Amino acid sequence: MMKNASVNLRVKPATKKRLEALAHATRRTKSFIAEEALEAYLSVNEWQLRGILDAVNEADSPNAEFADHAEVKAKWEAKRAQMA
Numbered sequence: 001m002m003k004n005a006s007v008n009l010r011v012k013p014a015t016k017k018r019l020e021a022l023a024h025a026t027r028r029t030k031s032f033i034a035e036e037a038l039e040a041y042l043s044v045n046e047w048q049l050r051g052i053l054d055a056v057n058e059a060d061s062p063n064a065e066f067a068d069h070a071e072v073k074a075k076w077e078a079k080r081a082q083m084a
Contacts, residue, residue: 011019023030058064 019030019033023033026033
């Protein structure tokens, strides 16, 4: 089993109280709650960054296709007019 690493961080007093309250209510440790929150944050932000980088790479590729702004705007306005 891999040994856990320590991380020290500073949080606002209100955040610390919320962490303590959630740990108490769920009968989990503060470390468990903080790691779960950090894992969720990292997962979402890593996913988003991968998506952005993939889109930039696609846009930079020689076969990239771009939509004409005026054409997209006209289609959007026509769709909005149908919904009204």
